[in-house]
Amino acid sequence: MDQVAQLCRRAKAGDAVAASEMVSLFYEKVFSWFRRLCGNDEDAEDLTQKTFLKAWAALGSYEGRSSFSTWIHGIAHHVYVDWWRRKNLAELQTEAWWERCVAEGPSPFEDAAEREMAHQLYCLVEQLQEPAREAVHLHYYQGLSLRETAEVLDIPTITLKYRLREALDVLRSQAAEPKFRTR
Amino acid sequence: MNDIEQTETLLRKAPRLKVPSGLREKLQAQIVLPRAQDSSRDRASLGLLRRWLPALSLSAFFLACVIAIAVQSNILSGLRRENASLRASGENLEQMRQENLEYQKLRAETQQLERLRQENLELRQLQNEVARLRQELQALSALKAENQRLLTERKIAESRIPADARPEEDPFEAARKKQERINCINNIKQIGLAARMWSNDHGDNLPPDFLTMSNELNSPRVLICPGDTRRSAALTWSEFGAGNVSYEIISPGVSETDPAVVYVRCPIHNNFGLVDGSAQMVDASQHQLVQKNGKWVIGRRPQNGPPSYE
Numbered sequence: 001m002d003q004v005a006q007l008c009r010r011a012k013a014g015d016a017v018a019a020s021e022m023v024s025l026f027y028e029k030v031f032s033w034f035r036r037l038c039g040n041d042e043d044a045e046d047l048t049q050k051t052f053l054k055a056w057a058a059l060g061s062y063e064g065r066s067s068f069s070t071w072i073h074g075i076a077h078h079v080y081v082d083w084w085r086r087k088n089l090a091e092l093q094t095e096a097w098w099e100r101c102v103a104e105g106p107s108p109f110e111d112a113a114e115r116e117m118a119h120q121l122y123c124l125v126e127q128l129q130e131p132a133r134e135a136v137h138l139h140y141y142q143g144l145s146l147r148e149t150a151e152v153l154d155i156p157t158i159t160l161k162y163r164l165r166e167a168l169d170v171l172r173s174q175a176a177e178p179k180f181r182t183r
Numbered sequence: 184m185n186d187i188e189q190t191e192t193l194l195r196k197a198p199r200l201k202v203p204s205g206l207r208e209k210l211q212a213q214i215v216l217p218r219a220q221d222s223s224r225d226r227a228s229l230g231l232l233r234r235w236l237p238a239l240s241l242s243a244f245f246l247a248c249v250i251a252i253a254v255q256s257n258i259l260s261g262l263r264r265e266n267a268s269l270r271a272s273g274e275n276l277e278q279m280r281q282e283n284l285e286y287q288k289l290r291a292e293t294q295q296l297e298r299l300r301q302e303n304l305e306l307r308q309l310q311n312e313v314a315r316l317r318q319e320l321q322a323l324s325a326l327k328a329e330n331q332r333l334l335t336e337r338k339i340a341e342s343r344i345p346a347d348a349r350p351e352e353d354p355f356e357a358a359r360k361k362q363e364r365i366n367c368i369n370n371i372k373q374i375g376l377a378a379r380m381w382s383n384d385h386g387d388n389l390p391p392d393f394l395t396m397s398n399e400l401n402s403p404r405v406l407i408c409p410g411d412t413r414r415s416a417a418l419t420w421s422e423f424g425a426g427n428v429s430y431e432i433i434s435p436g437v438s439e440t441d442p443a444v445v446y447v448r449c450p451i452h453n454n455f456g457l458v459d460g461s462a463q464m465v466d467a468s469q470h471q472l473v474q475k476n477g478k479w480v481i482g483r484r485p486q487n488g489p490p491s492y493e
Contacts, residue, residue, distance in 0.1 A: 011216060020211045027210050032200040041203055052210050060217050097200060108196040118193045125194070140194035168187050175190070 004068045012059055023052065026069065030076050033142055036097050037080060037134070047083055051076045070148040073138065077152050080134075098122045117175075124171050132167040135160055363409040364452045368464055370405045371456040374430065374447050379460045382439055389446055389458065391435040393428055394420070403427060410451045433472070433479045434458070444478045455481055 004025065010018035030051055034044035054075050062071055098119055125136050131153075138149045139160075150160040377399035378389045390396040393406055397420045400406075407416040408429035417427040433445045442459030449455075453467040465481060473482035 014216050016214055016216060019214045019216055023210045023214070024207060027207055028199070028202050031202050031206060035200050045203055045206055048206065049210060049213060053213060053215070056213075056215050057217070098198060103199040103201045108198055114193070118196060121190065121193050122197065136194065140191065141197045143195070168190055171190055172187060 005064060008059075008062065008064065008068055012062070019056065022068070026072055027052070029069070029142060030072065033073070033076060033137060034080065036137055036141060038083075039097075043083070047076070047079050051079045054079065066151055067148065070144065070151050073142065073144060073148070073152040074154075077134075077138075096123070120175060121171060124174050125167075127174075128167055128170065132163050132170075135163045136167050139164060360410070364454065364464065366409040367449050367452045367454050368462045370408065371430065371447060371449060371454055371462040372460070373400070373405045375456040375460040375462060378446060378456075379439070387439040389434070389437050389439065392432060393430075394423065397423070406430060408449050408451050437478070441478060443480050445472060445480060448472065 004022070007018040007022050007025075011022060027048060031044055031048045034047045034051075035041065038044050038047065051072065055072050058075070062068070066074075096119075125133060128136065135149060135153065138144050138152055139146065144152065146157055146160055150157040153160065374393075377396045380399045381390045381396040382388055393400070393403075397403075403418075403420055403423045404416040406423075406428040407414055411429040414426055414429055417423040429451065430447050430449055433448050437444055437446060437458055439458055442457060444458045445455045446458050447456040453465060453470075455463045455465065455472070457463065463481060469484055470481050471484045472479055474480075475482070
């Protein structure tokens with residue numbers, strides 16, 4: 001039994017320390033996801049709190065059939081969908097998160113050219129349509145596996161694969177256009 | 184960036200984002216865990232339910248099937264019993280039909296007997312009535328003989344009584360006769376009026392007969408005198424004949440120039456209708472119809488000398 005499963009079992013038994021440790025393990029991921037999707041810190045923070053409150057309330061029904069990460073991303077997905085419907089943000093434009101709120105530390109990119117290409121790519125991702133954009137966020141940015149991503153989005157894996165392939169094709173074709181190459 | 188693998192690699196290299204300070208503490212402070220006892224109890228009850236749910240549902244299904252089979256068996260046995268009773272009654276149908284025929288026959292005979300009994304009863308009643316009438320007839324014959332004897336005795340007695348001592352005539356009969364005479368006068372007045380109306384259109388000559396002035400007379404009933412019991416009045420002029428008139432026209436077709444001439448007369452009451460339309464009620468013992476210059480007028484009946492005329 002891995003560490004998360006043990007913490008989860010303890011939290012279900014009412015251990016608040018284990019629950020705090022679980023918060024420490026997952027809150028960054030959840031916040032980052034909301035931050036990228038929502039475009040501002042306030043909404044992301046608010047949605048993160050809602051997600052964890054729902055998670056604690058529903059912790060009794062968590063049986064460990066999927067990983068805790070998948071489970072809490074599923075909750076976060078529903079929280080995000082509710083928020084998105086309530087706000088009715090059809091033309092949601094997120095900020096350039098990769099320029100404004102990147103954590104301090106060593107850059108993941110090898111050189112300036114790669115960083116420039118990555119920024120262009122992230123910009124194109126934000127222009128994707130909503131189901132594909134969320135799938136890209138979950139699979140690539142959040143690091144969930146295909147099975148976990150499909151579980152969070154409540155769709156078959158084959159559908160997820162199709163969406164991702166389509167999104168990658170769009171990204172590749174748009175990145176090949178001159179305006180992106182000359183930037 | 185044209186390569187998909189490179190794209191995926193770059194996407195996976197997305198940098199971590201800054202997390203607002205204090206968020207972790209906030210989230211940790213908001214932890215509200217469900218009570219372990221409740222959850223374990225719920226889980227236990229849920230687990231028990233889940234464990235026994237298939238067996239319970241299967242049992243419920245079998246129980247429902249058994250109940251349905253029992254109900255259907257009950258209905259089936261009821262139908263069988265009904266079928267058997269119907270079959271048994273069908274075997275007795277011919278016998279019942281015969282019995283019904285006999286019953287109908289007996290019923291008809293009973294009804295006929297009842298009718299005959301009624302007729303017999305009526306016959307007896309009629310016989311009793313005939314006997315009673317015969318007795319009454321015999322009594323009537325005796326009464327008639329008695330009446331005849333009494334009349335004879337009365338006549339004999341009256342013949343012995345002097346004329347002055349005879350009792351007066353019945354006052355009701357006298358009033359009835361007076362009424363008849365007055366009605367007769369009224370009839371003669373109507374006839375005279377009709378004759379004068381007719382003469383206005385026919386050169387001042389009165390009509391020769393009653394049928395001629397049928398348009399002026401309201402009804403042929405006025406041509407029958409109330410004292411005339413032998414004749415009957417015609418209801419309409421189409422039924423009118425010689426037997427439907429009591430009066431007689433004395434001067435048919437006479438001119439209006441002489442008003443004292445008698446035009447019509449009642450032979451029963453000796454009432455006269457004159458040419459001027461008036462009606463005269465005269466005493467037959469003192470007046471009579473006389474001819475003067477070929478015209479009929481009312482004259483005084485002669486007593487001791489020659490008659491005088493009015």
